[in-house]
Amino acid sequence: MKRVVITGIGIYSCIGSNKEEVREGLYNGKCGIDTEPLRTEYGYRSSLTGVVPKPNLKEALNRRQRICLPEEGEYAYMATEEALKDAGIDLDYLEKNETGILYGNDSSSKAVIESHELCVEKKDTTLLGSGAIFQSMNSTVTMNLSTIYKLRGINMTISAACASGSHTIGLGAMFIRLGLQNMIICGGAQETNYLSMASFDGLSAFSMRMDDPKKASRPFDKGRDGLVPSGGAATVILEEYEHAVKRGAHIYAEVAGYGFSSNGAHISQPSNEGSALAMIRALEDARLKPSEIDYINAHATSTVLGDTYEAMAIDSIFAQHKTPVSSTKGMTGHECWMAGASEIVYTLLMMRDSFIAPNINLEEPDDISKKLNIIAGTLDKKLDICLSNSFGFGGTNSALILKKI
Amino acid sequence: MDRKQIIEIVNKFLIEDIEIDSNALIEEALLKEDLGIDSLDFVDIVVVVEQNFGFKIKPEEMSKVKTLSQFYDYIEGKLK
Numbered sequence: 001m002k003r004v005v006i007t008g009i010g011i012y013s014c015i016g017s018n019k020e021e022v023r024e025g026l027y028n029g030k031c032g033i034d035t036e037p038l039r040t041e042y043g044y045r046s047s048l049t050g051v052v053p054k055p056n057l058k059e060a061l062n063r064r065q066r067i068c069l070p071e072e073g074e075y076a077y078m079a080t081e082e083a084l085k086d087a088g089i090d091l092d093y094l095e096k097n098e099t100g101i102l103y104g105n106d107s108s109s110k111a112v113i114e115s116h117e118l119c120v121e122k123k124d125t126t127l128l129g130s131g132a133i134f135q136s137m138n139s140t141v142t143m144n145l146s147t148i149y150k151l152r153g154i155n156m157t158i159s160a161a162c163a164s165g166s167h168t169i170g171l172g173a174m175f176i177r178l179g180l181q182n183m184i185i186c187g188g189a190q191e192t193n194y195l196s197m198a199s200f201d202g203l204s205a206f207s208m209r210m211d212d213p214k215k216a217s218r219p220f221d222k223g224r225d226g227l228v229p230s231g232g233a234a235t236v237i238l239e240e241y242e243h244a245v246k247r248g249a250h251i252y253a254e255v256a257g258y259g260f261s262s263n264g265a266h267i268s269q270p271s272n273e274g275s276a277l278a279m280i281r282a283l284e285d286a287r288l289k290p291s292e293i294d295y296i297n298a299h300a301t302s303t304v305l306g307d308t309y310e311a312m313a314i315d316s317i318f319a320q321h322k323t324p325v326s327s328t329k330g331m332t333g334h335e336c337w338m339a340g341a342s343e344i345v346y347t348l349l350m351m352r353d354s355f356i357a358p359n360i361n362l363e364e365p366d367d368i369s370k371k372l373n374i375i376a377g378t379l380d381k382k383l384d385i386c387l388s389n390s391f392g393f394g395g396t397n398s399a400l401i402l403k404k405i
Numbered sequence: 406m407d408r409k410q411i412i413e414i415v416n417k418f419l420i421e422d423i424e425i426d427s428n429a430l431i432e433e434a435l436l437k438e439d440l441g442i443d444s445l446d447f448v449d450i451v452v453v454v455e456q457n458f459g460f461k462i463k464p465e466e467m468s469k470v471k472t473l474s475q476f477y478d479y480i481e482g483k484l485k
Contacts (some may be wrong), residue, residue: 063424064445127455130448 004173007249008087008237010079011345014050014230015331018082023349026357027378031214031331033228039194046206048216050230050333052192067131069144070111072189075233076103076141077148080185083235088249091149100153100181102172103141104164104188106337109196111135141189153181161392164188165234166340166400170258172238182243188341190231197229205303218361219300219327220307220369227301230333234342252348256403257286263395270306270391275313278397282387286401291321292385295356297347299389300327301334310389311368322373330360340390340398347402351383411480418453432474458484
């Protein structure tokens with residue numbers, strides 16, 4: 001089996017528009033959440049959201065490229081540009097060397113809804129414009145980026161709810177381990193517009209703490225009242241180890257383990273057993289013991305059920321080791337389809353700069369979370385091996401282990 | 406609307422919406438070969454013509470339109 005490493009990272013999120021801004025945000029416990037009054041007018045219960053600026057792509061991309069990109073595609077382009085540059089990869093390299101793309105995305109609501117509204121008004125599909133179809137499909141990110149970057153390797157979107165970005169990296173690692181690809185662009189993207197989250201808001205899953213947005217997302221805290229939707233995009237460049245060494249590329253870490261499972265149970269409720277199984281499989285895959293994990297980046301979204309079941313799962317494996325745990329979602333909100341990839345980028349930045357980003361807004365852990373070693377304030381600490389959890393609707397679970405080499 | 410006004414409007418959207426270089430907009434320019442208008446661009450031209458001139462281009466009528474001059478003629482004819 002080949003070894004798989006990460007040689008480039010890029011991030012476009014509500015706490016920063018590039019990796020260095022995000023690194024500062026993570027270290028300082030910056031919160032990127034605010035209210036969007038339009039949501040209340042539209043009929044949302046909660047107007048809270050992660051606030052992500054619209055990228056200006058007028059100079060970077062031509063008209064055809066721009067009109068086919070939906071909002072989450074624009075975010076993905078920004079993150080991927082940064083990641084490729086970070087890895088020392090340019091268009092000339094991509095034209096000469098087969099490179100793949102696997103990206104997590106599970107909606108493109110704005111493009112679909114706007115096309116519908118225009119069609120209702122015009123009663124004529126030919127007036128929807130040429131970009132609408134390419135913006136509307138779930139695979140919009142991979143179809144656009146593969147065209148922009150002239151990619152000729154594996155090319156597909158992974159839709160696995162809030163674990164999409166994580167599974168993407170795990171599956172990308174499998175392609176490289178098997179020797180099928182030398183390099184794959186992996187990541188996750190999430191639209192943040194008000195059209196995209198209405199039906200999720202309708203489940204009463206979102207925090208109602210609109211009077212104090214920066215305190216709204218409170219993973220593991222007894223006083224939490226729901227998650228805050230957010231988004232953006234995160235990209236990592238996965239590369240076969242020997243290939244990276246030959247190129248002289250900087251290596252952030254090895255993707256040492258990937259574990260997956262499916263709960264086979266409720267459509268929205270998580271499971272401690274399923275979550276634990278994904279972590280155990282990741283440990284087995286990496287041939288590591290729980291005691292060797294320096295830090296766990298939890299999925300914890302700030303919902304009672306989700307946080308509790310994850311805390312139970314982590315406790316069942318790591319209890320005796322008091323492994324440090326934090327959820328970055330207090331700062332970022334829940335980046336959904338992007339989260340599994342962005343939290344790998346957050347974890348890599350922590351590993352690079354030797355710190356654990358804080359689980360902000362943790363004032364009093366709930367009874368189960370009390371058993372965990374949750375890091376509420378930034379902690380300077382050398383990190384060599386880290387685990388990142390991602391879970392999604394339908395009971396899909398993914399756990400990734402990163403190891404410095 | 407006279408031909409001069411039609412040319413102004415058409416050139417404006419070809420430059421601004423379709424992002425064609427203004428220097429390329431000469432009357433004898435071939436839409437496909439010289440201006441690089443492909444089948445997807447044509448879908449967007451249908452939209453901007455509807456927005457600017459209030460009528461819907463019929464693809465079968467456009468099959469005979471090869472040059473920019475013929476495109477101006479086509480619009481002029483539809484507006485009469």
